Amino acid sequence: MSTRYVSTFADISISGKLSMTNVQPDRTVAARGQPPSECAPAEPRIDTASTAFQLEAKPSPIHRFGVFTAQAIAANVRVIEYTGERIGYREAERRRDRPYLYLFWVAPGRLIDGAVGGSGAEFINHSCAPNLVVDIADGRVFFVSLREIACGEELLLDYRVRADDSDAPPMPCRCGAASCRGFLNVP
Ligand SMILES: C[S@@+](CC[C@H](N)C(=O)[O-])C[C@H]1O[C@@H](n2cnc3c(N)ncnc32)[C@H](O)[C@@H]1O
């Protein structure tokens, strides 16, 4: 049994409560040049046990680091699993002030923190014209190719941040797609 979602990251931008939407506040830029903290991977890396493909985490034109293919990938295949520490809302709330946040909402009250034991999928950036979609199967999170992906392309997911249940300001998008809607959020 598996379910496909287009949404991704957990919204912890709301003061005092956690929402079940998928925004991730931008706390990564400020941390550039600072020493690695307990909650941020020192170097982006790909865990080869979580993917059958050659992938590279490296600087992205969109934002800080992204994940790129080092080989072509066919359509409709699992590209990488999103791994990390499994936590609940209370623990996610406790981590909200960390400079880097890689929280993925899996189901009500269940999140994965990619900052701890992450596969590298936590470095996948947002695009309004994505080449990946989320597939959740038995509580495991996989990013699946929406189409054939060429060697050297950046892997991209539509975060579809929902603004309706968040009082955080919309997050401006720098994906550069012709169809860019201007924000990581959806109406
Ligand atoms: C899961 S992280 C992606 C990895 C991130 N680039 C890094 O190096 O830590 C999500 C964060 O990346 C940034 N981001 C990703 N895609 C973006 C985009 N299209 N436009 C602007 N910022 C983006 C936002 O700050 C977002 O909160």
Ligand SMILES: [Zn+2]
């Ligand atoms: Zn965009």
